[in-house]
Amino acid sequence: MKILIRLLFILAGALALSFLVAKVVLVPIGQWYEMNRAQSESDLSRAFVIALAVQALCVVVGGWLGDRGFRTWRQKQLDRQQRM
Template sequence: MKTLIRLLCIFAGAIALSLVFYKLIGLVGHRYELNFAKNDGDLGQAYLVALAVQFLALIVGGWLGDRAFRKWRHKQLSRQQRL
């Protein structure tokens, strides 16, 4: 059961941070496309940067979810030891 909860925390953290960065990338990408992109090569490069940022957000979000689970589990164990 502990493993399932840990995986759910990792998944939730990864999805949550990815969604935040997805929204930010959309706003920044739209502004870049309208104001700075000169040709399709610039847009392709911006797309690759956006994919890299999304991938990093997924990894960092999973790490944060795992860290949140470990803190929650540590608090739970310390409460049991006090009783």
């Protein structure tokens, strides 16, 4: 059961950070770049690859943050059990 909860924390962290970065950072920058700076399809595909790399990095960092959140949550549970 503990492994399932840990996986859920990791998945939630990865999805949350990835979604947040996509909506708040990547989409507005991508739209601005497409309208103001991109001169060819090559520029757009290069920007798309960079956005995918940023998304992949956010998934990894979000998973790490989810794991840290699980460890913190688990430690608080253990502390409560020891007090009783």
